[in-house]
Amino acid sequence: MTALLNVDELRKSFGGVTAVDGASFDVEEGTVTGLIGPNGAGKTTTFNLISGFYEPDGGVISYRGTDTQEIMQPSSEEKNIWYGASGMTFGGIALSGAAYYGLATPMLAGATAVGAGIGAAVYAGQERYKEASEHTYTRPFRLANEGLVRTFQITRELKGMTVLENLMLAKKEQSGENLLNAWFRQGAVAKEESDLQQETYQMLEFLEIDHLANEEAGNLSGGQRKLVELGRVLMMEPDLILLDEPVAGVNPTLTQKLIKRIRDLRADGYTFLIVEHDMEVIMNLSDTVIVMSEGTKLMQGSPDEVQSDERVIDAYLGG
Incomplete structure (x- = not known):
């Protein structure tokens, strides 16, 4: 299998506090990888570093063999x-x-x-x-354009727009974004928008929220918002999806729906890196589980290997 993401000796400190301290791991293409660890282990900081929201103090993050800091350089x-x-x-x-x-x-x-x-x-x-000033560019949108896309624990839907509009907006390289096209190629733009609307309805049907297409996103439940955010990510045609607490605050019915969708997407070739505190979900969903403790990787293995490892038990129980 090919590593889609490589994290090598990653480091990040905030003031005198070291959040990530030499973490190294790979994410294989076409797999679901879980990232777990006790509170304060550095999971969220690692996620923010991988997705370009933080700049590393040291180490290298490579996506498809290219340093993500290089990807985020200005064109x-x-x-x-x-x-x-x-x-x-x-x-x-x-x-x-x-x-x-x-x-x-x-x-x-x-x-x-x-x-x-x-x-x-x-x-x-x-x-x-x-x-x-040796300024380093940290611009997550360039990573997203290259196929590395993430969700957030607290969803960031556009509350005043409908569910349909939230997903349609996420599609890349729309002709209507060009002012000249909007003025002089209105027919082509209208045709593209009609096709996009049909594609978006198909995505909503896949997520089983097509009945909410015209509902304002701000009126949805927490679980429904998680599905909308997943749909918005998928509309960007990603290769690697980072899910931050995808089932946090989600009722059991919607949790099962989310898990099923992730499994379906994995079968279609998508790659996932997931931070999740629900151990039952992460162990049932992941091909590989990475355990972090005190800012570094404690171990990496199959769900069975992780659950039976004494180091993991000690890290969670404080032994």
Whole structure:
């Protein structure tokens, strides 16, 4: 089997407190891996490091063989913006627009050029400051675009939008996000939105919450919100899904529904890394279980091996 995720000697401290202290483990492609440990073991911090929400103090996290910090580096387009290319571009657009409406005057042209120049200087100054301070970019959205996506223990649904809208919004690279397409390719955008709506309804049916499609997400129960968040993640077509306490606060009926969906998705080739305190759920669901204690990996093995290991028993019982 191929390791989709490699964590090597990961370290993270907050002030004088070490939360993760040299943790190392792999997540194999096409498996469900459980990440467990007593309170304070470093599980949540590890999750935040893997998903790009925290910057490591040391160690390397590799996704498909590439350092996640490298994945989160700015693209060449973003660097051009920071160096002032956008300032000049916006200046050019302003000049073009002014000329179109017959408003181009020497004074307006001069003011626009000065404004663009100031914008360029500001962007360049920001970039030089970041380089001088050895700034490291932590931008989770770039990891998500590459297929490494997570959920949260406390769901982050868009409460004022419907369930259908929450899932539709998650789809990547929608033509309607482009202003020119929205103006000049309205037919194509409308067709894509119609197809997306049909795809989203199919996802809601898979999760058995299609009857909630037009309900505002803020009106749902905790378990229903967990299903919506899972659906929103799946709409991004991920390869690796990090689930943070997926059944916490969920009633038994919805818990079984969530477990069934995760098993179905694993059978379809999805890879999961799950933090969960419910030991019955994690042992029944996982192919491999990683146990953390005091910021490092205590052991890794099958559910049977983990449950019978004296070190794990001692870590949970304080022996």
